[in-house]
Amino acid sequence: MVSGMIVLEGVELRRGGRVIVGPVSLTLGAEGITMVMGPNGAGKTTLLRALHGLERLSSGQIRWAGNGNALRERQAFVFQTPVLMRRSALDSIAYPLRLRGVKRAEARERAAACAEQVGLRVNLKKEVSDLSGGEKQKMAMARALILEPALLFLDEPSANLDGRSTREIEEILNRIRAGGTRIVMSTHDIGQARRLADDVVFLHDGKLAEQGPSAAFFDAPQSSQAQAYLKGDIVL
Amino acid sequence: MKFRTIIAAAATAVFATMAQAEEMKMSVTTSFANSGLAEVLLPEIEKDTGITVQLLVVGTGQALKLGAEGDVDAVLVHAKAAEEKWLAEGNGTHRREIMYNDFIFVGPSDDPAGAAKADKATGALQAIAAAQAPFVSRGDDSGTHKMELSLWKAAGIEPQGDWYRAVGQGMGAALNTASGMNAYIMSDRASWLKFANKGDLKLVFEGDPVLFNQYAFLPVNPAKHPHVKNDLANKLEAWLVSDRAKALIDGYMLNGEKLFTFNAKAE
Amino acid sequence: MNDILQGMARAARLVVTLDADLVEITALSLQVSLGAAVIASAIGLPLGAWLAINRFPARRVVIAVLNALMGLPPVVVGLIVYVLFSRSGPLGALGLLFTPTVMVIAQVIIITPIVASVSHQAIRELWADYHDLLISLKANRLQRIVTLLWDGRRALMTASLAGFGRGVGEVGAIMIVGGNIDHATRVLTTAIALETGKGAFDMALALGFVLIGLAISVNLALHFLSRTERGSRW
Numbered sequence: 177m178v179s180g181m182i183v184l185e186g187v188e189l190r191r192g193g194r195v196i197v198g199p200v201s202l203t204l205g206a207e208g209i210t211m212v213m214g215p216n217g218a219g220k221t222t223l224l225r226a227l228h229g230l231e232r233l234s235s236g237q238i239r240w241a242g243n244g245n246a247l248r249e250r251q252a253f254v255f256q257t258p259v260l261m262r263r264s265a266l267d268s269i270a271y272p273l274r275l276r277g278v279k280r281a282e283a284r285e286r287a288a289a290c291a292e293q294v295g296l297r298v299n300l301k302k303e304v305s306d307l308s309g310g311e312k313q314k315m316a317m318a319r320a321l322i323l324e325p326a327l328l329f330l331d332e333p334s335a336n337l338d339g340r341s342t343r344e345i346e347e348i349l350n351r352i353r354a355g356g357t358r359i360v361m362s363t364h365d366i367g368q369a370r371r372l373a374d375d376v377v378f379l380h381d382g383k384l385a386e387q388g389p390s391a392a393f394f395d396a397p398q399s400s401q402a403q404a405y406l407k408g409d410i411v412l
Numbered sequence: 413m414k415f416r417t418i419i420a421a422a423a424t425a426v427f428a429t430m431a432q433a434e435e436m437k438m439s440v441t442t443s444f445a446n447s448g449l450a451e452v453l454l455p456e457i458e459k460d461t462g463i464t465v466q467l468l469v470v471g472t473g474q475a476l477k478l479g480a481e482g483d484v485d486a487v488l489v490h491a492k493a494a495e496e497k498w499l500a501e502g503n504g505t506h507r508r509e510i511m512y513n514d515f516i517f518v519g520p521s522d523d524p525a526g527a528a529k530a531d532k533a534t535g536a537l538q539a540i541a542a543a544q545a546p547f548v549s550r551g552d553d554s555g556t557h558k559m560e561l562s563l564w565k566a567a568g569i570e571p572q573g574d575w576y577r578a579v580g581q582g583m584g585a586a587l588n589t590a591s592g593m594n595a596y597i598m599s600d601r602a603s604w605l606k607f608a609n610k611g612d613l614k615l616v617f618e619g620d621p622v623l624f625n626q627y628a629f630l631p632v633n634p635a636k637h638p639h640v641k642n643d644l645a646n647k648l649e650a651w652l653v654s655d656r657a658k659a660l661i662d663g664y665m666l667n668g669e670k671l672f673t674f675n676a677k678a679e
Numbered sequence: 680m681n682d683i684l685q686g687m688a689r690a691a692r693l694v695v696t697l698d699a700d701l702v703e704i705t706a707l708s709l710q711v712s713l714g715a716a717v718i719a720s721a722i723g724l725p726l727g728a729w730l731a732i733n734r735f736p737a738r739r740v741v742i743a744v745l746n747a748l749m750g751l752p753p754v755v756v757g758l759i760v761y762v763l764f765s766r767s768g769p770l771g772a773l774g775l776l777f778t779p780t781v782m783v784i785a786q787v788i789i790i791t792p793i794v795a796s797v798s799h800q801a802i803r804e805l806w807a808d809y810h811d812l813l814i815s816l817k818a819n820r821l822q823r824i825v826t827l828l829w830d831g832r833r834a835l836m837t838a839s840l841a842g843f844g845r846g847v848g849e850v851g852a853i854m855i856v857g858g859n860i861d862h863a864t865r866v867l868t869t870a871i872a873l874e875t876g877k878g879a880f881d882m883a884l885a886l887g888f889v890l891i892g893l894a895i896s897v898n899l900a901l902h903f904l905s906r907t908e909r910g911s912r913w
Contacts, residue, residue, distance in 0.1 A: 252815070259812040262805075262830040271826075272816050288771055437777060437860070466860040468777070469873070482766030483776050637766055639774070 181206040181358075182227065182249060184238035189222055197222045197382045199236060204360065206242070208355055208374030211390070212362040215411045218379040220362040221256065224329050228253045229362065247358055252325035256332045258304075258316035265291070265307060266300035269318045276323070290318045294348050310341030317348060328352070330361035334368065346372060366406065370394055378402045380411065431545060436644040437484040438467040438474035441555070443583075444488060444627065447513070447602035447671055449664050461651055463644050472555050479503055479630065482637030486645040487630045491555055495628055504630040505642070510652050511661050511672045512624045515559060517617035518587075518604055519545070519596035527596065533620040534567035541567075544575045546595035550586050551578025560598045563622070600625065605666045625674075652676065686884025693885055694892075705893060708866040711779055711853070711898070712846035715786030716794075719846075720839040722787070723794030727838070728824045728831075729814075730795070731802035742799065748792035753785075757852030760785040764856065773907055777858040782866075785852040790842035797841055801834035802827050836905060838900055867893070 181204060188198030195218035203208055212220045225231045227238065228251060236286055240248040252272075261268045270287035274280065291300055296314040298307065304315055313333060320328060330349075334342040337355050342365075349372060369376065373390040380401040386393065397403045404411045444450065445467065454465055468475070468484060472491045479487040480503045487504070489495060495507055517536055519527055525543035530536040540547055549571070550557040564571050579589050583603040590597035591611040599607075604615065629652055631645035651657060653676035661674040693701045730742060762768050764776045764784075775781040805827050813823050828835060850868035857864035858874060867890045873882035 201723075227750070228815060230811060259809060261812075262833075275816055275818050275822055281819060435863075437858075466777070466858075466863050468858040468860060481768075482771070579883075639766060 181240070181242055183239040183241055184227075184236065185239065187226060187233055187238060188235045189219075189231055190234040195382055197226065197379075198234075200379075200382075200384045201236075202377065202384055202387055205375070206247075207358055209349065209357070209359040209361065209372050209377050210377060211369045211373035211403070212360065212377045212379065213338050213366075213369055213383070214379035215405060217381075219329050219382040220379055223377075223379065224253075224331055224360065224362055230327050237317065250323070250325050251327040251329065252320035252323060254313075254316050254320045254328070254330040254333055256335055258312045260304045260312065263304065264301050265296070265298065265304050265311075265315050268304050268315055269300075269322055272319060272323050287318070287322060287352060290322045291315075294318045294321065295344050310344070313337060313341065317345065321352065325357060325358070327358045330359065332362055332364060335364065342368070353376040378405070433465045434462055434644065435466055436486070436641045436648065437466045437468060438486045438488055438648075439470055439478045439484045440488045441472050441475055441490060442469055443490070443555075443600055443602065445469040445541045446606070448606075448666060449661070449672060452664055453657070453658060454481055455534045456656070457648065457651055460656065461647055463648060465648065476503075478630045482632060482640060485632055485641045486648065487632070488627060489630075490624060490625050492494045492628070495630060499630070502633060502636055504633050506631070508629045508674050508676065509648055510627050510629050510657075512626045513672045514601055514618065514625055515556070515598055515623040516601050516604060516615055517596060518590065518613050519616040521612050521614045523616050525596065528616045530617060533563055533617065533622050533664055535568045536617040537569060539671065540596050541569045541571065544573065546575050546577065547571070548586055548590040548593065548595045548597040549576065549578040550583065551580045554582075554584070556583065556598070556600060559625075563598075566622070601669070602666060602671050605669055605671070627672075651677070662679050682880045682884060685881040687888055689881050690885035690888035690892075696760045696887065701889065703862065704865050704867055704870050704886075705889060707779060707864070708847055708868070708890070708894065709897075711782045711866060712786060712849075713791055714783045714842055715846045716784065716839055716843035719790035719794045719842050720787055720835075723791045723830055723842070724798045724835055725824055726791075726837065727795040727798030727800075728827050731797050731806050732820075732823055732827070742796075745792050745796050745799070749796055751789065751792070752851060753789050753808050753849045753853075754851035754855065756785055756788050757855035760788065760852065760856050770829045776856065777860060777864055779857070779864060782857040782864060785856045786846040786849065789849060790846050793845055794838045794842040797838035798831075798835050802839065805831045805834075805854060814850050833905060836901060839899065843897060847897075848890065 183203050185201050186199045187201070189196045200223065212223060214220055222231060226233060230253070251291070256407070261271065263271070266284055266287050269290055270280075270283035273283040273286060278286070288300060291314075292316045294317045296311060296318055298311055304312060307315060333349075334345050337345065346368065349359060349361075361372075370390070375383065375389050376387065376393040376401065378386040378397075378401070380399070385399040385401045386397060388398075393402070394406065397406055401411050435442055440450070449466060449478050454467070458464055468478060471476065472494065474597050475487050475489050476494060478484045480498065480501070486657075488510070498504060499507055502521070517527055517533070519540075525540045525545040527536040527539050530539055549560060577589070577593070577595065579586050581589075583599060584607065586597060587599060587603065587607050589595075591609050591613055594612055596616070601618075629649055631642060632640045633648065634640050634642040658674040658676075661672045662670070664671055730738065730745075760781060761776070764770050764773065764781050766774075766776070775784075809827065809830075813826065818826065848868060850872055853866060854869050855873065857866070857869065859865050859869035867886055871883045871886045871890070874880075874886065
């Protein structure tokens with residue numbers, strides 16, 4: 177990581193007078209997988225949503241430096257609970273293409289190919305509500321990947337999945353990371369974080385407790401909260 | 413997509429066009445339409461003159477109002493005072509009397525008040541009032557009701573008491589009430605002839621000229637409403653006062669009884 | 680009770696023999712109310728969706744007015760439309776009074792608030808589901824509305840059918856602006872009012888049964904067509 181691409185300066189989000197996140201100042205590099213970690217209520221989801229532009233900042237700013245602007249234009253988000261459209265799996269995956277004016281037949285063709293890539297091997301004519309939990313998550317991944325994002329956010333992508341589905345999702349993430357896609361994701365699963373992360377952002381109570389390369393973070397966490405969290409204690 | 417087919421089909425239905433013939437509109441009162449005479453006259457009018465007359469069947473007040481607004485080409489009603497006021501306001505060209513039907517008194521078959529023996533309508537009412545025999549009144553401010561009130565006034569009686577029942581309803585409902593109570597009632601002849609629930613009632617008094625109900629034809633004034641089809645209205649009037657109309661009107665029978673009497677005068 | 684049985688028998692006879700007058704007034708009922716439902720849907724569905732996804736100061740007021748308009752008596756709508764389209768009124772020159780066109784206009788006014796209000800409810804729930812996804816995918820306002828209308832189409836069809844139901848069963852407005860002219864503007868409901876006034880209860884009831892049958896047929900037809908499209912689920 178030579179230079180920072182996404183720079184947060186004093187970012188703060190308040191809702192109903194309560195501070196959810198912030199103030200947070202940090203810099204994210206141009207490549208790799210950044211893992212946002214922290215106990216429940218630390219503000220992981222809110223931070224990811226703020227980066228993606230889904231939340232209005234109460235104060236501070238997010239700057240997209242250098243070729244960060246290219247990232248900014250081409251980003252996608254996989255929500256913790258997949259948004260299930262009232263459509264078939266195929267049309268759900270094709271939907272982002274349709275929004276960008278791709279013809280229905282071509283969009284479906286590309287959606288089928290994308291489903292294949294994420295290993296979604298079901299009858300794609302099925303309504304998404306009829307898919308299993310893991311299939312729904314893969315559908316959401318395919319829908320996020322179909323526009324070939326340069327920057328991909330994932331909010332606990334394997335929170336409710338069994339081991340097999342979790343492994344498949346991680347394989348996909350490793351593959352697209354290798355393909356050059358920048359990934360920022362959150363997880364509860366310390367094992368998953370160890371397996372995937374290049375660097376870690378550790379939040380506690382809405383504030384940045386610690387940030388650093390994965391190896392350093394897991395071997396020698398600096399903050400007392402991260403130490404407690406990694407040990408398995410309940411962090412207050 | 414089936415969904416789109418449905419929308420397209422429905423949209424086509426909306427914009428389907430309507431046939432255009434030589435048509436005119438005439439507002440008439442409910443009693444005329446209910447008599448059934450219109451169903452005899454309209455096809456003959458179309459055959460003889462080529463005019464399709466579209467009837468707007470409404471109350472007397474609304475019939476005149478539609479003419480005053482220019483929404484019909486002619487009016488056929490039976491309310492002389494109101495018609496003359498309407499003409500005086502410049503709404504029509506003239507008033508042409510066409511025909512009349514009449515009102516009758518109906519009562520219990522044994523006629524306890526002896527109304528049948530009277531030689532005038534007012535006499536029959538006086539007999540009913542004297543006997544305190546039950547009498548049902550429309551009580552709804554309709555043309556028939558107004559006629560009944562004017563007769564009571566002419567008879568010098570202010571009807572009130574247990575025996576006088578104002579029901580505030582239409583002719584059919586009022587006749588049903590009279591039948592149920594075995595009471596006297598004033599009705600137009602057509603409604604009585606068509607009434608299916610006569611019970612013990614029968615016709616007890618008829619024929620006094622004050623009971624005649626004059627129908628008049630009034631073309632809407634083209635000076636006030638230039639778009640009205642005055643030429644068609646005049647053509648229709650010419651037909652309505654013709655011998656052909658006279659034969660059809662005088663010959664119209666309901667349950668074997670004559671309902672209307674043609675009385676248009678040649679000009 | 681006897682009247683009802685006679686009415687049913689008469690209705691059956693009219694339908695089986697395809698009575699010419701009955702076919703004519705039934706077709707006009709269908710044309711006017713289906714037409715009004717289509718136009719009201721074209722206005723009311725996007726309006727409902729727009730109200731569901733936009734926040735603006737007068738939004739609550741607009742929704743309250745919409746809900747209040749649902750209870751508007753048809754006879755009042757009829758009077759207003761009559762005054763507008765009367766030869767002496769501002770739109771009199773169009774010469775539309777006592778035509779099926781003005782009957783459609785009156786019914787559009789009656790139906791649109793219902794369609795808009797019901798679709799607003801349905802779209803609001805769908806929007807809550809879709810909100811994050813549509814914002815994330817940078818769908819513009821028009822695309823959001825189109826997506827919500829398309830994915831909510833089954834609930835919205837119910838809104839349109841509710842509008843059609845109110846239209847086809849409505850007599851107050853259509854009587855005033857249409858005039859119940861034989862062979863021109865007579866529809867099932869005005870014919871029923873006419874037959875009732877004549878005391879011909881069996882005929883009035885027969886027409887009433889035809890009206891009920893018509894409403895059920897339209898509902899079933901639409902539901903059937905949309906189910907075959909969807910395949911396994913309803």
